[in-house]
Each structure stands twice: as C-alpha cells, then as structure tokens.
Amino acid sequence: MRRTVTVTLGVVLLLLLFAPFSDFSLGVQGDEPFQVHLPVVANRPSRIAFVSVPPYAPTAEIYVMYADGTEVTRLTHHWAADEAPAWSPDGRRIAFVSGRDEGYGQIYVMNADGSAVTHLTYALMGDAAPAWSPDGREIAFVSHRDGNSEIYVMNADGARQTRLTNNPAWDDYPAWSVDGRRIAFMSDRDGNAEIYIMNADGAGVTRLTNNRAGDYDPAWSPDGRKIAFVSDRDGNRQIYVMNADGMEQSNLTNNQSLDQDPAWSPDGRRIAFTSDRDFLPTIYAMNADGTGQTRLTPNDPFDNGSMPAWGP
Numbered sequence: 255m256r257r258t259v260t261v262t263l264g265v266v267l268l269l270l271l272f273a274p275f276s277d278f279s280l281g282v283q284g285d286e287p288f289q290v291h292l293p294v295v296a297n298r299p300s301r302i303a304f305v306s307v308p309p310y311a312p313t314a315e316i317y318v319m320y321a322d323g324t325e326v327t328r329l330t331h332h333w334a335a336d337e338a339p340a341w342s343p344d345g346r347r348i349a350f351v352s353g354r355d356e357g358y359g360q361i362y363v364m365n366a367d368g369s370a371v372t373h374l375t376y377a378l379m380g381d382a383a384p385a386w387s388p389d390g391r392e393i394a395f396v397s398h399r400d401g402n403s404e405i406y407v408m409n410a411d412g413a414r415q416t417r418l419t420n421n422p423a424w425d426d427y428p429a430w431s432v433d434g435r436r437i438a439f440m441s442d443r444d445g446n447a448e449i450y451i452m453n454a455d456g457a458g459v460t461r462l463t464n465n466r467a468g469d470y471d472p473a474w475s476p477d478g479r480k481i482a483f484v485s486d487r488d489g490n491r492q493i494y495v496m497n498a499d500g501m502e503q504s505n506l507t508n509n510q511s512l513d514q515d516p517a518w519s520p521d522g523r524r525i526a527f528t529s530d531r532d533f534l535p536t537i538y539a540m541n542a543d544g545t546g547q548t549r550l551t552p553n554d555p556f557d558n559g560s561m562p563a564w565g566p
C-alpha cells in the first residue's frame with residue numbers, strides 16, 4: 255500500500271517536473287515555434303465595433319469583433335442604450351453615444367476594451383454621431399443644443415465644442431475625409447436629404463447628390479477617392495458609392511431589405527454595413543464593388559447587429 259502511494263507520488267512529481275519542458279518542446283517543434291511569444295501587431299486582423307441588443311437586455315450595447323466575425327466581445331454593460339461606436343485612428347479608443355447619465359444621448363469615449371469610460375458632452379436635447387478626425391485630435395458630432403440638428407466639432411477630450419453648420423435644416427452624419435481637411439455630412443437644407451461636403455471649419459459647403467429621394471450617412475474611403483452612402487432612390491435604403499466629387503453614383507446593394515450604415519475597411523477593399531435581409535438587422539460586409547456580400551455576425555435568430563465601425 256505504502257509502496258503504491260510512493261510510486262504514484264513519484265509519477266505525479268515526474269509529470270509536474272517535466273510538464274513545462276514537454277510544453278516547451280512541443281512549442282519549439284511546431285510550425286511557428288516562437289510566434290506566440292512575440293508581438294504580432296503587424297498581423298493582427300482589423301476589428302469591427304458594432305451595436306447589438308443582447309438577449310433579455312433592455313437596450314443596445316457596444317460590441318467588438320475581428321473583421322472575420324470571430325471573438326465577439328461585449329464592451330458596455332449598462333441598462334441605458336449605448337450606440338454609434340467610432341474608432342480613434344490609432345484603434346485604442348472608441349467614442350460612442352450613451353443615455354446612461356441624462357437619459358438622452360451624450361458623447362462618451364472608452365478604451366477599446368471597454369474600460370475608462372469618459373463623459374465628453376452634456377448638452378440639453380442630446381448629442382449624437384461621433385466621428386474621429388484622422389489625426390485623432392478632434393471629434394465631429396451632431397448636437398441639438400442650439401435648437402436644431404447641427405454639426406459640431408470638439409477636441410478629443412471634450413474641450414472647445416464648436417458649431418460648424420448654422421442652418422435651420424436637419425444636418426447630421428458627419429464623416430471626415432482622410433486628409434482631415436473636409437467633412438461630408440447629410441442635410442435636408444435644399445428640400446430633402448442630400449450628401450454635402452464642407453471644409454473642416456464649416457466653410458465651403460458643396461452639395462454632392464441631387465434627387466428627390468433621401469441620401470444619408472456618407473463614409474469616405476481610406477484613399478479619399480470615394481464616398482459610400484445610403485439612399486432610398488430605388489425604393490428602399492441601399493448602399494451606394496460615388497466619387498468624392500459626387501460623380502458616378504452607383505448602387506452596391508440591390509434587394510428588398512434595408513441596407514445601411516456603410517463603413518470602409520482600413521485597406522479600402524471591403525465595406526461593412528447593416529442589413530435586415532435575415533429578419534433582424536445584422537452586420538454584413540462586401541467588396542467595395544458590391545460583390546461578395548457575406549454575413550459577419552452569427553446566423554442565429556436572436557442575433558442582431560447594427561452601426562458597424564471598422565477600426566484598425
């Protein structure tokens with residue numbers, strides 16, 4: 255009996271002694287033995303932040319996943335709605351809109367892992383649609399603080415909140431050009447929703463679309479040449495793309511469902527968007543020419559996703 259115990263103990267000790275070494279030898283005999291020990295930032299896939307209402311939860315929360323739809327991680331945990339995520343250019347922070355303090359939306363920022371939530375705006379009537387400038391120093395956003403929807407800009411820490419548009423119309427959906435010199439936005443100042451661009455100081459407003467349908471939500475391509483946007487000119491909301499001067503407007507999605515919220519991948523080859531073609535809104539991505547439309551969030555009847563923001 256005693257000998258059996260001793261032998262068993264000896265075997266356990268031997269296993270404990272050699273376990274680290276066997277792990278090590280397994281590691282060095284693998285195909286890429288040292289990859290797990292080195293920073294792999296250069297090979298890290300890009301990430302998509304998005305909004306989803308979890309099962310049995312009262313409101314929307316912000317999630318992040320890799321661009322292939324894997325490793326979905328929840329970032330916010332609050333009974334109030336959290337939505338409209340926008341990446342800082344370095345991928346380290348996410349601006350978003352939350353009703354957690356005032357009950358109506360205000361702009362917040364958090365680290366990309368959901369920590370260090372900071373409250374940036376406190377306006378009456380609420381703020382929305384944060385969009386980070388390409389140099390990371392400023393955030394454009396929408397506010398109703400002066401009586402109607404206008405585009406504003408502030409430093410990324412919330413300082414120097416400045417109005418850029420001054421028009422009784424609905425002005426919304428700011429999107430920076432990659433060189434930081436211009437902001438595309440939507441306005442119905444000429445009778446219905448159209449896409450406009452202006453200089454980053456609010457001057458030089460130029461209309462890019464001109465039709466009787468609604469045109470919304472511009473998104474500048476990373477090379478600065480194209481603007482994706484949403485239009486219901488063909489009967490329901492679809493994703494379109496045009497040159498940055500408004501020429502060559504073409505349809506990328508063409509179906510009976512609602513497709514919206516276009517967001518370019520950092521390499522400009524793909525566009526993520528929200529589609530309700532599977533009943534609930536979910537995140538899709540397609541090639542920049544509209545081909546290869548694939549669902550990213552799981553094909554589960556309870557899964558839903560919207561407002562994708564494609565980060566580095």
Ligand SMILES: [Ca+2]
Nearest residue numbers: 314332334336
């Ligand atoms: Ca929430």
Ligand SMILES: [Ca+2]
Nearest residue numbers: 403421423425
């Ligand atoms: Ca306005």
Ligand SMILES: [Ca+2]
Nearest residue numbers: 447465467469
């Ligand atoms: Ca229009």
